[in-house]
Amino acid sequence: MRIIVVGLGGTIAMTGHRNGGVAPTLSASELVEAVPGLSEAGIELDVRSFRNRPGAALTLGDLGELLSLLRESFAAGAAGAVVTQGTDTIEETAYALSLLHTGDEPIVVTGAMRNPTLAGADGPANLSAAVRVAADPGARGLGCLVVLADEIHAADRVRKTHTTSVATFASPNGGPLGYLAEGRAHLLNRPARRYTLPGESLAAPARGTRLPAVPTADDGPLAAPARVTLYTATLGDDGSLLPLLAERSDGLVIAALGVGHVPESWVPHLEAAARRIPVVLASRTGGGRVATSTYGYPGAERDLIARGLIPAGFLDPYKARLLLQILLTAGHPDIPGAFAHS
Known part of the structure; x- marks a missing residue:
């Protein structure tokens, strides 16, 4: 061997x-x-x-x-x-x-x-x-x-x-x-499933000049890596930087509080961003799954998902950022569907 x-x-x-x-x-x-x-x-x-x-x-x-x-x-x-x-x-x-x-x-x-x-x-x-x-x-x-x-x-x-x-x-x-x-x-245990990105999902680059440095699963090249920003929710942050970050990004990952919550002042900024680019909702805690249907107030997960944010499932913010970057770079046709496997 x-x-x-x-x-x-x-x-x-x-x-x-x-x-x-x-x-x-x-x-x-x-x-x-x-x-x-x-x-x-x-x-x-x-x-x-x-x-x-x-x-x-x-x-x-x-x-x-x-x-x-x-x-x-x-x-x-x-x-x-x-x-x-x-x-x-x-x-x-x-x-x-x-x-x-x-x-x-x-x-x-x-x-x-x-x-x-x-x-x-x-x-x-x-x-x-x-x-x-x-x-x-x-x-x-x-x-x-x-x-x-x-x-x-x-x-x-x-x-x-x-x-x-x-x-x-x-x-x-x-x-x-x-x-x-x-x-x-x-x-002692094996994951119930294994999610991969086969070559056909990585064939069409979304943006930038194609570079030979990042091949797909079938040896074809990916495009220049997409710009994906990770932003962490913290106590008292009014979210005023979000429009600037969204404007300069191809995708945005929010490391939210708890099961997927942000300050209410963030809501209009995130909704506007989600109309233009993929915005993924993860949890800064690093463990557990982002909720999808528990809390309903402005800035809670139900509200944010209804405004177009994509829940990250069990992925922590760092992995959610990587997945979104690879999906965007490859021109993947179904970003919400890809995160549904996480």
Whole structure:
């Protein structure tokens, strides 16, 4: 069995920097060589250094090129993939990969919270676990997974919840899919469905110049990424910035209060925006589903949906923004329908 391991950089690959602190310098081969026992696992590894950037510096263009590389490897017989990267953006990159990867081969994303210069660095253990999950037949058909701290998470559920803890990743909606124990993956539950964007849904770009950097699920390019703004509701905000943001955006995601509420003063601004661009209603809480029929006062979810806002379901605001950006960039014909699957 062959697994491709692709390094993108991040804390897992960082060493001391001449100006102080740490920066990504280690190659993917160096990361693999530092994992005890991995060479005796009976898994053939195809190791590639693809980027060496912090997680915050990654772009959709990087992910598009990564997907092209992974598809080539899967077509050549690789049974799965492991991607190492910075944890800052794992919850977003993994979700984007999961949306655009339609094959059965698992893509497992991992990283580290403690860099290799620290005592108790978690990178080698996370990389070992990720390789074993990617090679496990039970992971086939699950799309993209996130594996850290011996937990296996679905890409559309996982969130980074702590700035420094090695147990930072959690799945508020449904919990982990499984765990690593004694070097083996144990998948205890499987999602009821897996939502992907097949090639035919990504064929017609909405705007901008077509770029080769962000391919669709069938190797065709996406357009220049759409501009999607994420705006968070907070106590006392009168919403006066919303018209300006909407004017300069192709889509808008509102991280609303509670189950989907905003101040009443926001209502006319959001209604006007929803007449021109897609406006998605998510919850800033990061867990649970946006309501659709409970509260009826101005600025509540029933009122906002009636004015044209699109409920995000169980998606948190970050994932809702990514989904909307990909849908708009690809010219998807049914944005509300796509969010109905979330």
